[in-house]
Amino acid sequence: MLVSLLVNSAVLLLLGAVFYAAPSPHLSPRSVPFGVRVPPGRADAPEVHQERRRYRTLLLPATAVLTAASLGLGALTDSALVGSVAALVLCGVATVLWLRAHQALTRAKEEGDWYQELRQGAVMDTSLRTDPVRMPWLWVVPSLVVLAVTAAAGAFAYPELPDAMPLPERSPSGTVYREVATTFWSAFSLVFAQLAVTLTMVGAVAAVLRARADVDASRPRSSAAEYRRRLSLTARSLLGVGALINLMLLGLSAMMWSGSRSGALLAVVVGVPMVLALAGAVYPFLPMAKGRSAEADGEEDTGLVARDDDRFWRAGGTMYLNADDPAVLVPKRVGMGWTVNLANRRFLAGGAVLLVLAAAVGVVVALG
Known part of the structure; x- marks a missing residue:
């Protein structure tokens, strides 16, 4: 307690x-x-x-x-x-x-x-379309290696597993262990979770690389270069976070297969990767990681300021709704990273498809 x-x-x-x-x-x-x-x-x-x-x-x-x-x-x-x-x-x-x-x-x-009397404007970095930041596929390898190791270890351990395995979960009294019947799906559930994490991170990086750029209208060249550098760092960071989450799931799988109920071991298996993942997710947005672009030296101020677009932001600047904006992801106003354009038609259509698929899976599971 x-x-x-x-x-x-x-x-x-x-x-x-x-x-x-x-x-x-x-x-x-x-x-x-x-x-x-x-x-x-x-x-x-x-x-x-x-x-x-x-x-x-x-x-x-x-x-x-x-x-x-x-x-x-x-x-x-x-x-x-x-x-x-x-x-x-x-x-x-x-x-x-x-x-x-x-x-x-x-x-x-x-x-x-x-x-009053300020010139408002918007700028775009078209080079992100003609010469985009590439997907760092090499950074996907650690996630795939951990996934393969977990699957191989599971295949080796599966024939010797008992009829039931302990699964940790939170309750009002703290962490408790629930016994689950040993089946192929329960034994390899966290392996499938690793696969989902890997695919999700790759998809998130692909979406971020296509997000609307955060370019300062008053200094477009230097801010565009800084954004490109931060975008590349963020892509690698997200894939690294995915590898750390997969590492945590490997540890949880090992505990489940071995029947371990150690609270101290659980804290280490979950805590260490999550702390490192949090640090990796935050690092690209820290001042020390942003650096200074060479284009900033001697760049002339355009005299423009960013447009006053408060009308498109709701809930204290946390939700963006602009049906005329083709961008699905836009830079956040609160916090770091990007947020979704909740009025974008492609986002709404994709969300509807996901809801239908989730409902269909729920029906199949309930009937089966």
Whole structure:
């Protein structure tokens, strides 16, 4: 129970740290504080600093109170479910504070007419179509090697497996083990999961390589070069994350086949790859990885600023809806990476097909 309480507290503190860092200009674009598009000259405006300070001043005590309450109530009720509820409450608090800051900056921009007499424009990097960043297929090899090793180990162990195997799962009281009947599908379930992870990561990289470029209208050449470099690094990072997840699934498969119920071993098998995967996913977006483009030296300012496109962003700048935009993936306003154009017809059609397939699989499983 003590381990579950400590894990839940660590999760709450980690959530608090993520929410605290979210409005930082190092983790979100400087020109869209709290999801509001502002001219570059206003990115460090007093209103922006005030809202960022107010957001963090209210978030810190909320995180401390919820963490303390989670520890106290969890110990009294002997339930780890308290930590999950506290995490949901913290997410709600952070959402309310973010939306309040978003609305305040929107009002300040409108009342101050921040875009008055500014030339708005948009630029594109057409070289991403004529000379695109290539899929780094060599980085798919580690995932395939781990998948092959897991499948071979499973084939070797399968004839000697007992009639039932322990499968770890979360419950209100912490991690418990459920006995599952040994069949081909249950024994190799995590191998199929590895295959799904590998295909998903390859598909995600292919989609990201076709995403709309994040190019600064005021310095198009240097920002396009920086984006291309970050795109290449992100592609390799995503495939590396896939290999680490497959490595974790290899460890879980070995524990399941051997009948191990060791909590310490489970923590290592899951924790180490996930921490490394998180670091790999974040690294391409850190300042140290972005570097500086050679084109930035001596590049003349075009005099343009990015278009004020707030009307296409909803939910505090987290959801993009623009039916006239052919891009399926666009750069995020909040956080790092890309987000989906929820009004894109190709995305809607693909989502509908996936829902139909999922429903069909569910029916087949239920009837079979």
